[in-house]
Amino acid sequence: MTSLSTISVSASRKRFDRFAGELARTQGADMLLSTDGFPAQTESLVGVEPVAELIFTDKTTPDNAKAFCFGTPGPTFGFISYDFGMLLRGVGSAKKRGGPLGHLRKYAATIKFDNGAARIQARSASLARDLAAALERTPDADSAPAMPAFPETPPTASLDRAGYEAGVRETLERILSGHTYQLNLSTRFSRRCPGLDPLALLLTLRRRHPAPFYAWFSSGPRRILSTSPERFLRVSDGQILSQPIKGTARLEGDRTVAENLLKSSDKESAELSMIVDLIRNDISANSEYGSVRVENHKSVFAVDNLLQMYSDVRGTLRADRDCLDLFFDAFPGGSITGCPKKRSMEIIEELEPHTRNVYCGAMAVIRDRRNMDSSIAIRTAIFDVETEFLDFFAGSGIVVDSDPAKEYLETLAKAEKFLSLEKT
Amino acid sequence: MNILLIDNDDSFTRNLEHLLAASVPGATVEVTPYARLKDADLEARDLLVISPGPGAPSEYLGYDRVFSAEKPILGVCLGMQIVNERFGGLTGRLHGCVHGKTDTLFMDGAEHVVARYHSLHVTEPGAGLDVLAANRDGIVMCMGSRTQRVIGCQFHPESFLSRDGGWFIDFALDYLGLR
Numbered sequence: 001m002t003s004l005s006t007i008s009v010s011a012s013r014k015r016f017d018r019f020a021g022e023l024a025r026t027q028g029a030d031m032l033l034s035t036d037g038f039p040a041q042t043e044s045l046v047g048v049e050p051v052a053e054l055i056f057t058d059k060t061t062p063d064n065a066k067a068f069c070f071g072t073p074g075p076t077f078g079f080i081s082y083d084f085g086m087l088l089r090g091v092g093s094a095k096k097r098g099g100p101l102g103h104l105r106k107y108a109a110t111i112k113f114d115n116g117a118a119r120i121q122a123r124s125a126s127l128a129r130d131l132a133a134a135l136e137r138t139p140d141a142d143s144a145p146a147m148p149a150f151p152e153t154p155p156t157a158s159l160d161r162a163g164y165e166a167g168v169r170e171t172l173e174r175i176l177s178g179h180t181y182q183l184n185l186s187t188r189f190s191r192r193c194p195g196l197d198p199l200a201l202l203l204t205l206r207r208r209h210p211a212p213f214y215a216w217f218s219s220g221p222r223r224i225l226s227t228s229p230e231r232f233l234r235v236s237d238g239q240i241l242s243q244p245i246k247g248t249a250r251l252e253g254d255r256t257v258a259e260n261l262l263k264s265s266d267k268e269s270a271e272l273s274m275i276v277d278l279i280r281n282d283i284s285a286n287s288e289y290g291s292v293r294v295e296n297h298k299s300v301f302a303v304d305n306l307l308q309m310y311s312d313v314r315g316t317l318r319a320d321r322d323c324l325d326l327f328f329d330a331f332p333g334g335s336i337t338g339c340p341k342k343r344s345m346e347i348i349e350e351l352e353p354h355t356r357n358v359y360c361g362a363m364a365v366i367r368d369r370r371n372m373d374s375s376i377a378i379r380t381a382i383f384d385v386e387t388e389f390l391d392f393f394a395g396s397g398i399v400v401d402s403d404p405a406k407e408y409l410e411t412l413a414k415a416e417k418f419l420s421l422e423k424t
Numbered sequence: 425m426n427i428l429l430i431d432n433d434d435s436f437t438r439n440l441e442h443l444l445a446a447s448v449p450g451a452t453v454e455v456t457p458y459a460r461l462k463d464a465d466l467e468a469r470d471l472l473v474i475s476p477g478p479g480a481p482s483e484y485l486g487y488d489r490v491f492s493a494e495k496p497i498l499g500v501c502l503g504m505q506i507v508n509e510r511f512g513g514l515t516g517r518l519h520g521c522v523h524g525k526t527d528t529l530f531m532d533g534a535e536h537v538v539a540r541y542h543s544l545h546v547t548e549p550g551a552g553l554d555v556l557a558a559n560r561d562g563i564v565m566c567m568g569s570r571t572q573r574v575i576g577c578q579f580h581p582e583s584f585l586s587r588d589g590g591w592f593i594d595f596a597l598d599y600l601g602l603r
Contacts, residue, residue, distance in 0.1 A: 178502075178543040179478045181523040270524035274541070277436055277524070277583050284438035289445045294584045340435040343478040400521050400543075 004073055005125040007132045009118045012140050016113045019138040020046045021145065021203050030077055030105060030217045032365060034114075038212040039301055039310065040231035040243050042114075042373045045365050047077045048131065049108035051123070056084055056102030062328040068104060069324065069366045074121055075112075076366040078104035079217060079224060079377065082356040085332030091345045095355050098391075099382075102361070103219045111135075148193075148201040155191035155419065158354040163187075164411065165404035167351045174347055175400050182274050183338035183347055186395030187411055188354040189419065193390045198223040198383040209304050209417050213375035215363040221387075224358050226380040227417065229303040230310075232333045232362050233283070234373045235323040240287060240315040242279045244335040245376075246272035246397055247309030248410055251302050259300045262307050267401045269298060272309050274399075278339045279313045282330035287315030304379065304417055322369035327362075333376045336360040338397065358382060359393040381418055392418040425451045425470045425602065432458045432477025432484060432502055436541075439582035440475060440500060447593035461486050466493040471602060474503030476580065480544055481509040496573040496600035501542055504576025508567065511550025511574075518545040518563065526585050529565055531557040532595050538565070539583030546578070556599075568599060575599050 011019075013036065023029035023046055031046045054060070054068040069076040084101040086093060109122035109131055118135055122128035159167055164187050171183045199216065202225045206214045215226040231243040247268035249258055262268055276294055284292050292315040300309050317326060337360075338344030359382075364374035381392035394415035396407045412419065425448050431437040437455060444453045456464045458477070466472065472495050474487070484506055490497065491510050499507040505515045521543035529536050546564040549555055556575075557566040568575030575596050581589030597603045 175523075176517060176521060176543055178480055178517075181541050181543075266525065272524075273539075273583075273585055274524035277439060277539075277541075277580075277585070280584060281435050281438040284442050287442075289442055292439075292442060297584075334435065340433060340476075340478050342433045342435075400523060 004121045004123060005128040007120045007128045009120065009132050009135050010116055011113070011118045011135055012116065014142055015135070015138050015140040016044065016118055018141070018143045019135050020044065021143055021199070022138065023048055024199055024216055028218060031215065032077065032363060033206060033214040034212050035210040035214070038229065038303070039299065040212040040229065042212060042231070042234070044113040045075060045077060046111045047105060047107035048110070050105045051108050052106040054104045055100045056080070058087055058101065060101065062324060065104065066322065066324050070369055072106060074106060075110050076104050076106055077364070078102065079358050079363050080331065080361050081358050082332050082360040085361065086345060086349070088328060088331060089342050089345055091342065091349055093349055093355070097355055098357050099222055100219060103217070142207070145200040145203040146197060148197055148204060153192055155189040157187050157189050158352070159187040161408050164408045168398050168402060168404035168407050170351060171347070171398040172400065172402065175398070180344045180347055181339045182271060182397055182399045183344045184336045184395050184397050185348065186352060186356065186360070186393050188391055188393045189415060190389055190391045192388055193383070194388050196383060196388065196390060198225055201225065202227070205417055211303050211379070213363065215375065217363070221385050223383045223385065224380065225383065226358070226363050226375065226377050228363070228375040228378050228380060229308065230335065230376040230378055232374040232376045233327055233330060235317055235326065235371055238317040238370045240283050240317055240326065242283060242313045243310050244272070244275045244279050244313065244333070245308045245310045246275045246335055248396070248413070249307045250413065251305050251307050255302070258307055262300060262309055263298050267399060268309060271397050271399050272298060272311060274339050275335050276311050276313060278334035278341065282334060283313065283315045283326065285329045286318055286321040286326040288318055291316035304414070306413060317370060323366065323372040327364070327372070327374065331362065332360055333362070335397070336376055336378060336395065356393065379414060379417070426468055427451055427453045427471045427473060428464060428466065428469045429453055429455045429473040429475060430458055430461055430464070430490070431455050431475050434475045434477040436580060436582055437475045440473065443582040443589050443593060444473065447590040448597065458484065458486065462489070466490065466495060469495055471495065471600070472497050474499040474506055476501035476503060476541070481506045481515055496602060498596050498600070499574070499576035500582070501578060501580060504567065504578055505544060505546060507574050507576045508546050508550045508553060511553050513546055513550030513553065514548040515544050516547040518543055524585070527559050527579065529557050529559060529579070531566060532591070536591060537587040538579035538581065539585035540579050542578060570599060573600050
């Protein structure tokens with residue numbers, strides 16, 4: 001097995017971010033960029049010069065992913081689609097899929113950044129040295145990415161207001177008949193954006209709307225732009241952390257008042273509690289008995305001009321299991337399916353005219369058998385450089401006391417940073 | 425104690441597995457999906473547990489062999505409703521369905537804070553089943569038969585919202601004559 005050369009360089013977040021953006025621009029690097037100060041803050045990662053990739057088809061198994069991730073040293077980065085989760089959970093679909101079911105890469109070099117230090121791991125000492133030197137030469141200042149080109153046409157929606165509200169009403173009927181307790185319904189907005197510079201768009205959004213799980217990944221002609229605030233599963237030396245988000249309020253007026261209103265809402269609290277019980281369930285399959293616990297229930301943070309409620313769900317990975325056993329048994333994340341998971345996914349498949357693909361899947365960094373981190377790929381767009389279509393998605397969790405009109409407005413609020421480009 | 429937990433494709437079954445493992449010292453808990461129930465070995469079991477799940481009891485027609493196995497049975501939520509219908513009881517929609525919220529019950533000489541997730545409820549108890557607890561609105565929360573060795577709860581002892589779900593497992597084991 002090849003050993004890796006490692007160099008550590010101290011750097012400010014600004015310098016690292018600028019360096020990462022330049023590597024993405026000039027060398028086609030993939031990246032996960034975190035932001036400090038969020039409960040789901042993570043280590044940033046840049047992957048340079050792909051040396052191997054695993055493109056998921058409907059024949060790919062979790063064991064194939066394990067062999068790919070654990071067979072050679074160094075981190076793996078990429079996405080696993082919601083549609084692959086449908087296969088895992090035995091939920092069928094006749095819809096045409098819009099891309100691979102997942103895409104993972106290994107790189108000649110990766111750069112990890114956290115707490116003012118960049119750690120470069122490369123398959124050759126000279127590549128590690130070159131990257132360290134390039135990082136040190138990078139100005140310690142924000143870059144000013146070119147403004148994205150403005151779209152010339154308004155977006156079309158797979159579920160427009162009337163369609164979405166009808167979907168909510170149908171979901172309520174399914175809730176009353178006992179088939180689901182909560183269901184996450186989404187809509188897809190598509191917009192032709194000729195000449196769009198998707199990397200500039202992502203970097204501009206990140207400066208304006210920071211969040212802990214920004215990701216950039218190239219998959220064939222598709223560029224994935226993920227601006228997620230939500231952690232799916234982290235495993236650190238076998239310690240599991242999931243941080244499901246449920247409960248949303250506009251961040252306006254006095255923050256303390258708005259936060260207290262959110263936390264005291266029976267509806268929003270029930271939404272979160274259901275998903276916390278589901279996440280407890282999903283990590284329990286691979287956790288030591290007695291280790292699964294809930295901490296910081298109903299905590300709140302602000303992102304995208306919204307207040308979001310979340311909880312920490314923790315456990316200890318069983319000694320005979322690895323992080324991908326945990327990942328694939330729990331995938332896709334409960335906060336974007338609803339509960340119970342399988343029946344809710346079947347209803348989603350019936351009610352949504354689009355495929356979710358990367359949206360509601362996960363961006364994941366897999367380091368070894370007992371270390372990984374992953375997002376829930378919400379607030380996520382896909383830009384196809386051939387068709388020049390930008391697809392972005394938004395959804396909301398429907399519970400028995402949901403109001404169809406309010407749920408539609410919640411989806412618009414979540415899509416706003418991609419919808420309101422022309423205003424920025 | 426050898427426990428078989430039958431999973432009706434629910435998303436709380438593993439929580440129930442962990443609660444049973446924590447509440448019954450030395451227990452082995454095996455989980456089997458409802459779809460494979462017909463092949464499950466029921467003979468070696470001391471307790472059969474029917475999990476919660478989506479839908480109504482009428483959608484789950486494969487439980488004959490469970491009720492014919494002459495083993496103690498514990499049903500949770502849908503599981504309780506399945507037990508109830510086996511004894512001729514009825515299930516209907518719950519006015520103002522409750523999901524992810526707590527309720528306070530007086531049962532077994534004490535007050536208990538328990539989690540509820542249900543759109544349906546027992547509208548008519550089956551023959552020979554005793555209602556062991558109801559909430560303040562009269563919704564059946566626990567029912568069973570000592571002689572038939574079955575018990576069920578409508579609430580969710582395995583939820584983190586239930587203040588101490590272990591008390592109910594203790595109660596059920598006593599009721600079923602397993603301790």
